[in-house]
Amino acid sequence: MKLSILDQAPVVAGQSPGDALRSSALLAQAGERFGYSRFWLAEHHGLGGLACSTPEVMLGMIGAVTSRIRLGAGAILLPYYKPYKVAETFRLLAALFPGRIDLGVARSPGGPAEISMALSDNYLERALRMPDDFAALVRYLNDEKPGTQAPEQEDSIQAKRGSAQALDASSTGPAPWVLGTSVKSARLAAAFGTGYAYGYFMNRENAAEAIAAYRDAFDRSRGERPCVVLAVSAVCADTQERAEEIARGVKAWRLLAGQGRGEAGIPGPDEAARLLGPDDSASTDESGLEHAMIVGEPSRVRDRLSELRETFGADELMIVSYAHDFADRLRSYELIMQACGD
Template sequence: MKISILDQSPISAGTTAGQALQESMKLAQIGEELGYTRYWIAEHHDISGLSCSAPEVMLAYIGGKTSHIRLGAGAVLLPHYRPYRIAETYNMLTTLFPERVDLGIGRAPGGSAEAAIALSNNFLEQVRKMPETFKELSHFLYNDFPSDQMYSKISASPLPAVPPELWMLGTSEKSAVLAAENGTAYAFGQFMVDKSDASILKTYSNHFKSRGRLKQPKSILAVSVVCSETTERAEELALSTQLWNIQHAKGEGSKGVPSVEEAKQYSFTSYEQDKIDDMRRRMVIGNPQEVKQKLFDLKMRYQADEIMMITITHSYEERIESYRLIANELLAKHG
């Protein structure tokens, strides 16, 4: 099974954004050592507790400190930017780190309405134009505008020998169809939806049209995972993440990911406990053997080509240990 890392670069309570970004770099390095296929970092704007607003900066930093793991954005939020600028940036990264760069594209605001206005001023209009701008971005990356199109006269230089791999990230049938119709790879964010529909990846595969770059459908299933030596400890680690989500929903998550001790001492209301139960059902939590089985079950259910895991814990060491335990269980060279 191919497994990969999705990182939101979370800030743990009592630490700083600078520490969180350094821990993200260490996570990519250790992921490479363990045999993970790719490391993606997310884009967020003015969300307390998340430290990465510019994936391209982190990817340049991490690329210089790793040698072969694929690196990508999960995702660049296209409605905030012009396609030409994104193509230039990721072509440059690919020129620096040949055949290692993924460009994941999303349509979410990645922050508050005020942040969206500060970034683009017309976010909703740009979301409406997403099919058009996604296609434009693809043409810039592959330098293949029709000769009668104005942009055929320019290139998103520097042009790497092999362009970055283009992915659409999403949580709905609409994003799956957009990826399929453009012949690009698709990553489904199962961890972001309340009720996940396994048929979405099937929709993507059924509608896929090869455009000469990607010959057949290629998919990732992104899930939230917490693994520890014992199931009990894994559940304790996950509880701090679940509490943080509750706090964010109440506008109280500014201190960062709470500790396990704080989570265990927190008095959840019945409504909050129901939310915790819902989160637990969507997450993969357990010891290495349990996590392995659950991941295989998800892969079969969704018919995904690859599993990408996001793991958030208060302890950076226990986050890395979660990824290490899973790699030791799933990757042959570590098994």
């Protein structure tokens, strides 16, 4: 199966956000060695324990220390920005690293309300205008300049769609993607013929409906065919016992985040045991609709990932893997590729 990496730049207990960002670069290099197809960085703001607020800055640095793996934002939170500026930034990255840059966008706030207000006085209004802004973004990615549309067309989403041609896979420009967990985001991707990445690790409930809506509505005049990436959380280790030990640290971190203490970072085994209790098990953390996580030794993880790929017909699986120890995190990605990769 085709595999990629989604990195949220998690902070580890005892380390700084800068350490987390430097680890992201090391992870991208390792992902390239292991054979992963893409490395995407997420954007978060004021969200304790997640260090990357500006993926575009990190991508410039990571592009300079890698040579083949596709790099992208997963995602730029478009309601905070003017589409033309986002297009300029990613066209510049594409010029530096031709044929390697993806631009994923989403409407999520990516942080608490007070941070959203600090970033944009009209976030909610801009979120509602996401289809218009995405239409403009796609035009600018295709090198159309502001003012080239008639005034009446600027206010018409249907007219905007008429000029939006998604870049194909062979293009050297930035390839646009829509990321989300809803039918609304799926239909936006379908309308512009772009790829669609569904955040299964964030919300399992809407996956089947959203992906079906994307495929049903996909506009083949703007894209060759639908392409679905399913983003999944997984922890893999050489043994089931070790995988569960690593995952307990991740589960404890989520507990801290729920208490507003996520900035403390992913705790080590001793602290995780103290927070969760000695009898807690991380092996079956798939009962809730959010934060589903596959935990196990390689064959178990392979079987579960294969099942998800078949269930949703995913073209690609994008793996989110956390660990307190960076060596464990690298090993998780290495084992997953060895067990599942093309």
